[in-house]
Each structure stands twice: as structure tokens, then as C-alpha cells.
Amino acid sequence: xxxxxxxxxxxxxxxxxxxxxxxxxxxxxxxxxxxxxxxxxxxxxxxxxxxxxxxxxxxxxxxxxxxxxxxxxxxxxxxxxxxxxxxxxxxxxxxxxxxxxxxxxxxxxxxxxxxxxxxxxxxxxxxxxxxxxxxxxxxxxxxxxxxxxxxxxxxxxxxxxxxxxxxxxxxxxxxxxxxxxxxxxxxxxxxxxxxxxxxxxxxxxxxxxxxxxxxxxxxxxxxxxxxxxxxxxxxxxxxxxxxxxxxxxxxxxxxxxxxxxxxxxxxxxxxxxxxxxxxxxxxxxxxxxxxxxxxxxxxxxxxxxxxxxxxxxxxxxxxxxxxxxxxxxxxxxxxxxxxxxxxxxxxxxxxxxxxxxxxxxxxxxxxxxxxxxxxxxxxxxxxxxxxxxxxxxxxxxxxxxxxxxxxxxxxxxxxxxxxxxxxxxxxxxxxxxxxxxxxxxxxxxxxxxxxxxxxxxxxxxxxxxxxxxxxxxxxxxxxxxxxxxxxxxxxxxxxxxxxxxxxxxxxxxxx
Numbered sequence: 422x423x424x425x426x427x428x429x430x431x432x433x434x435x436x437x438x439x440x441x442x443x444x445x446x447x448x449x450x451x452x453x454x455x456x457x458x459x460x461x462x463x464x465x466x467x468x469x470x471x472x473x474x475x476x477x478x479x480x481x482x483x484x485x486x487x488x489x490x491x492x493x494x495x496x497x498x499x500x501x502x503x504x505x506x507x508x509x510x511x512x513x514x515x516x517x518x519x520x521x522x523x524x525x526x527x528x529x530x531x532x533x534x535x536x537x538x539x540x541x542x543x544x545x546x547x548x549x550x551x552x553x554x555x556x557x558x559x560x561x562x563x564x565x566x567x568x569x570x571x572x573x574x575x576x577x578x579x580x581x582x583x584x585x586x587x588x589x590x591x592x593x594x595x596x597x598x599x600x601x602x603x604x605x606x607x608x609x610x611x612x613x614x615x616x617x618x619x620x621x622x623x624x625x626x627x628x629x630x631x632x633x634x635x636x637x638x639x640x641x642x643x644x645x646x647x648x649x650x651x652x653x654x655x656x657x658x659x660x661x662x663x664x665x666x667x668x669x670x671x672x673x674x675x676x677x678x679x680x681x682x683x684x685x686x687x688x689x690x691x692x693x694x695x696x697x698x699x700x701x702x703x704x705x706x707x708x709x710x711x712x713x714x715x716x717x718x719x720x721x722x723x724x725x726x727x728x729x730x731x732x733x734x735x736x737x738x739x740x741x742x743x744x745x746x747x748x749x750x751x752x753x754x755x756x757x758x759x760x761x762x763x764x765x766x767x768x769x770x771x772x773x774x775x776x777x778x779x780x781x782x783x784x785x786x787x788x789x790x791x792x793x794x795x796x797x798x799x800x801x802x803x804x805x806x807x808x809x810x811x812x813x814x815x816x817x818x819x820x821x822x823x824x825x826x827x828x829x830x831x832x833x834x835x836x837x838x839x840x841x842x843x844x845x846x847x848x849x850x851x852x853x854x855x856x857x858x859x860x861x862x863x864x865x866x867x868x869x870x871x872x873x874x875x876x877x878x879x880x881x882x883x884x885x886x887x888x889x890x891x892x893x894x895x896x897x898x899x900x901x902x903x904x905x906x907x908x909x910x911x912x913x914x915x916x917x918x919x920x921x922x923x924x925x926x927x928x929x930x931x932x
Contacts, residue, residue, distance in 0.1 A: 473633065722758070772784065831897065
């Protein structure tokens with residue numbers, strides 16, 4: 422592929438002066454439109470050392486409002502301190518620009534596959550990262566700046582002889598030139614497997630600066646025009662809406678609905694056999710047995726926390742379930758005897774403005790625990806296919822593709838070495854009503870109950886149906902769901918602790 426590029430292409434000075442100014446003017450205009458529309462843009466510069474990345478990036482940003490873009494330099498080596506503590510793709514999720522802004526990357530996530538013969542990151546990881554962002558409205562532009570081996574050698578020699586530039590030439594740059602021919606095959610493979618319609622590569626003939634500048638400017642202009650057009654088309658075609666009509670629209674009674682009235686309003690599909698509806702929620706444990714098991718399991722989990730730290734294995738524990746199912750109580754007992762320096766609890770509420778400005782998975786990647794630590798999510802990314810689905814905060818196409826996006830993220834975490842444990846806490850409607858009433862009548866607990874909790878109760882069957890589909894589509898061999906019978910709080914807490922202990926023991930081959 423690279424060998425077939427015509428590197429002799431040039432652009433005359435007069436022609437350049439005629440073409441470049443209108444492109445720059447148009448680029449500035451498109452930046453303003455993208456900002457107004459809330460369209461995030463990512464521009465990647467890869468290429469040979471001494472191919473002119475810095476110079477050409479400067480030509481690109483010249484017409485841009487500096488308040489609307491950020492240039493990020495990714496270290497040429499994939500082996501750095503960050504990668505020692507987190508999954509490799511985490512830092513790139515952190516670096517994604519918010520809506521309406523432009524992120525420009527000199528080098529990028531492609532360092533992970535370009536510089537290593539054996540990388541923990543696969544082409545599929547990179548493609549899923551770019552696809553997920555693209556489907557969320559990101560415009561992704563990728564450039565590879567290509568020069569010949571002879572041209573690279575000439576430029577490196579010139580830089581090495583220049584007192585002001587010699588610091589930029591190290592053994593690494595010369596080594597790349599020596600292994601140029603061998604690296605071409607690797608580069609061809611990377612480009613071939615990651616050249617996608619949603620994130621295509623543009624190969625730039627970089628011998629002539631004027632030609633390369635115009636090609637880069639025109640490519641970014643076309644990409645922004647297409648991105649803005651696609652955004653407007655989506656805006657006209659799709660509006661967020663709830664998955665179904667509300668319970669109020671299908672029930673004739675006024676005020677809060679009883680369980681019987683809710684069931685009367687169900688569709689036929691929702692009345693089909695259900696794992697959650699067929700659970701034995703009568704399971705319970707006596708206080709004496711609970712106290713004995715709680716002490717023993719908490720002590721064991723504390724010991725396992727130290728084992729995790731010693732071998733630098735991260736653990737992620739996810740809690741989902743109906744309101745008042747006891748998630749908070751389970752979390753408190755799970756961490757009660759842990760070293761607080763080695764775990765973090767991430768409560769997931771409605772996203773704030775800054776979080777909404779990013780892909781919905783962005784905040785969960787950011788909250789991922791350091792290697793050897795335990796991260797506990799009190800509600801999680803599964804809100805996309807639960808509350809956002811039911812309440813209409815996500816369009817159908819958004820929550821429907823979320824199952825695959827979540828599986829891809831959890832797969833990357835698993836391959837990094839993460840121990841993933843996911844709990845769904847289930848009560849019945851009568852137990853939930855009793856807990857709601859207790860909270861409402863107890864001044865010390867009344868802050869826990871809101872009008873939204875009562876509204877969600879009226880949509881119980883829909884949440885249950887959504888939870889069934891969620892578990893069916895995201896319970897994998899590496900991140901299975903554990904359903905916890907939670908009518909009895911004591912039983913639920915012991916089951917959570919027991920499963921958490923077993924998961925670590927299995928992963929670390931301990932008994």
C-alpha cells in the first residue's frame with residue numbers, strides 16, 4: 422500500500438496561494454458550526470519520524486480558534502507509567518474531546534500497535550473505540566504522513582547537524598530509518614485493518630510541504646462538512662422518546678398504581694416466563710448464622726484485597742437492582758473491613774453537563790480502579806439500557822447498540838486482568854413498598870425516598886423486562902451476572918460477600 426504512493430507530488434507556490442486561503446477560511450467557519458452544533462472532532466497525526474507532523478499541524482491549526490481545540494502529544498512508546506496501572510485504552514478515553522471541541526493528537530492510540538510486536542491492544546479494540554465514538558457523533562480524521570527512506574535519512578541528518586534541532590534526533594529515530602523496509606509491512610497491516618468508513622485513513626504524500634498542507638486542509642474541511650450534514654440529518658430524523666407509552670397511558674386509574682393495576686397494563690410479551698419473576702425470594706438467613714458468616718467472609722475479603730494488591734490485579738464490582746433493593750447496605754458490608762486506600766466506591770447519578778458532553782462510557786473509564794485496587798460501582802454503565810431506555814433519555818438506536826459497546830469494554834478490562842463481578846439485586850413489589858413506606862416514615866431515612874422512586878415503581882414491569890434483556894445480552898464468561906434474592910437483606914449481603922470472595926479466589930487460584 423505505502424510502496425504504491427506517488428511521493429513526487431508537488432504544488433507550485435502560486436497555486437498554493439490560490440488554494441490554501443479559501444480552505445483556511447472555510448475551516449474556521451466549520452469549526453464555529455461544529456461548536457454550535459456540539460459536534461466533537463478528533464484529528465490524528467501519525468507518520469514517519471521527520472515527516473513534518475509538527476509543521477503540518479501548525480498549518481492546520483492556524484485558522485482555528487485556539488479556545489476550541491487542544492493538542493495532545495502521546496508518548497511514542499506504549500510502555501509508560503499509565504499503562505502499568507490501567508488498561509491501555511483508558512488514557513485515550515480520558516483524552517476524548519467534549520462536544521463542540523476539537524482534539525488533535527500527535528501520535529495516538531496507534532502507538533500501541535505500531536511500536537510493539539506483541540501488544541495487549543488489538544485492532545478490534547481500536548476499531549471498537551473509534552466506532553463507538555463515531556456512532557456517538559464524533560468526527561474522526563486520521564492522517565499518515567508518508568516519506569521515503571532516503572528522504573527521512575536526509576531530514577534526520579539535517580536536523581542532527583542543526584544545533585537548535587539536534588535534540589529531536591535520538592537513537593530511536595535512526596533505528597526507525599535502519600528498519601524502514603521491515604516497518605513498511607507492519608504499517609500496511611495496521612492501516613489495512615483499521616481503515617474503516619467511520620474512521621478512514623488519509624495517506625499524505627509529505628515530501629512537499631505545500632501539497633501536504635492543502636491535502637490535510639481539504640480533508641478536514643470535507644470531513645467536517647460531512648459530519649455537520651450527518652448531524653443535521655440525525656437531528657431531524659430522531660428524537661429521544663420512551664421505549665413504551667407510560668403506565669399512566671395504559672391504566673385507567675388515577676394516582677399511584679397497585680401491583681395488580683400494573684400487571685393489567687402489561688403487554689403479552691412481558692407476561693412470558695421470566696427469570697426474575699420466578700426467583701425464590703423467600704430465601705433468608707437467621708441473625709446468628711449471618712453474624713458468623715459476615716465476620717468470616719469480611720475477614721477473608723480483606724485478606725484477598727492484599728493479595729490483589731501484591732499481584733496488581735484490579736477488581737470491579739457492579740451493583741444494579743430495583744430501588745430500595747439494598748445496594749447501599751451490601752456495599753457497606755463488602756468494604757467494612759477493607760483498607761480504604763485500596764478501594765473506591767463510584768456512585769452513578771444522572772450525568773452532569775460535563776459528563777453529557779462526552780460519550781456515556783467516558784465517565785466509567787475515568788472511574789476505573791488502579792491496578793491492585795477494587796472499584797465498586799453503585800449503579801453503572803448499565804443505566805444506558807435501563808433508566809435511559811425506559812425514560813427516553815437515550816434514543817432506541819443508542820441503547821440498542823449499548824449491549825455490544827458494554828461487552829467490548831468489559832472484554833478489554835478482562836483481558837487486562839480485571840476481575841469483574843456484577844450483581845443484580847431483586848426484591849418483589851410488596852417488599853419494595855414496605856421499604857419505601859419505612860423510609861418515608863423515618864426522619865433519618867426520608868432523604869432516600871423521592872417522587873422519582875414512586876414513579877419508577879409504577880414502571881416496575883418495564884424495568885424488570887429491560888433487566889432481563891440486559892442480563893441475557895451482557896452475561897458473559899468473563900463478566901457473568903449474579904442475581905441476588907434480596908427480600909431478606911441479611912441473605913443478600915452474605916451472598917454478595919460470598920460471590921465476591923469466590924471470584925477473587927478463582928482468579929488468583931486460591932482456596
